[in-house]
Amino acid sequence: MRYVAPTRESLDRRVLAVPPLAQWAEFSPFLTESAWPETAALNALLPRESEVHFVAQDKALLDDGLHYEERIARGAIATREANWHDLFNALVWLRYPALKRALNVRQVAEIAAMGPRERSRPQCALTHFDEAGIVVTLQDPAMLAAWDRHDWHALFWTHREAWRSGEARVDIFGHALLEHALTPDKLLVGKALVVMGGGNALATCAQAIASGEILNDPQELRPLPVSGVPGWHAETATEAFYTTAPCFQPVRAGRLYPAALDGTQSRP
Structure with a gap:
């Protein structure tokens, strides 16, 4: 069954006080404030030398025809607004950029070898x-x-x-x-x-x-x-x-x- 996250309004904030979410306390405003953070607020936390930035995912962005990972390789992390999954993805990029970059480089190499419609065992891993x-x-x-x-x-x-x-x-x-x-x-x-x-x-x-x-x-x-x-x-x-x-x-x-x-x- 596909997981359905609680709405921002219905979130039981006690979950933020215990691990694993307690380990992300430095990002608590992004999780607790009534309004969803915009990509500009996330980009403000990136180091000045960052080669990637967060971009709101909309039709114009997707019309470029690129695979999600290929877009990251060009510097744009597609981020859906008002979406827990993509918000946590952004927070992981902010904390663990070297790990994220390593995954992306490998994914792009696999896409080049397999094409955008096939998935290799390394891609799955x-x-x-x-x-x-x-x-x-x-x-x-x-x-x-x-x-x-x-x-x-x-x-x-x-x-x-x-x-x-x-x-x-x-x-x-x-x-x-x-x-x-x-x-x-x-x-x-x-x-x-x-x-x-x-x-x-x-x-x-x-x-x-x-x-x-x-x-x-x-x-x-x-x-x-x-x-x-x-x-x-x-x-x-x-x-x-x-x-x-x-x-x-x-x-x-x-x-x-x-x-x-x-x-x-x-x-x-």
């Missing part, structure tokens, strides 16, 4: 990450092993202090995932890239995407029920949540995940 992506940083290999076997109780309950202390971290990247978080208590599942060790996990992912090292197939992405992160859902204080909630699915027979990216290695 890039789109899945763009819409529902998360970057997870872990330090403890035991947590990755628990994730491999979908032992959600171990990952989130046994190791809950790692999540609370920030030793284990989730950064939400997918704008559709942020949009879904507008519905209170909705069980959220992201599609993850994993970085082990220290360093800048977001930069590590951006570089690996740009080089074509990752996101060549949707199966590279790991599902993670982010509602299980302690404090991200009201039920995370209850141990039984991790064995009864429908978002915590068992691993599919034969499903294997790729190795995590190494955040400790310098990347060119």
Whole structure:
């Protein structure tokens, strides 16, 4: 069933006080003010040297015949007015421009190879990450092993202090995932890239995407029920949540995940 976001008027603003939306507090005026922000207000937050800007999507814009990604490559991010999905997309561009740019460069290359009407496996992977992506940083290999076997109780309950202390971290990247978080208590599942060790996990992912090292197939992405992160859902204080909630699915027979990216290695 297609997700329908709440109207701006009916939004339960309590969702803005808990993760993941609490992590976007610097943009709260765009989410809470009665009027929808215009593209000019979003463009005002872009760095002066930005190669892209937000453009209101209308018939005149679409009549150029370009693919959405091709238009971005020319500097214009088509943005529908009064639209949660596109607003969150804009906020992600403002926070994670290197990741967004890496995805766009790869998408445009795939469009050139496949044509505008066909979609390759890399395009599907890039789109899945763009819409529902998360970057997870872990330090403890035991947590990755628990994730491999979908032992959600171990990952989130046994190791809950790692999540609370920030030793284990989730950064939400997918704008559709942020949009879904507008519905209170909705069980959220992201599609993850994993970085082990220290360093800048977001930069590590951006570089690996740009080089074509990752996101060549949707199966590279790991599902993670982010509602299980302690404090991200009201039920995370209850141990039984991790064995009864429908978002915590068992691993599919034969499903294997790729190795995590190494955040400790310098990347060119």
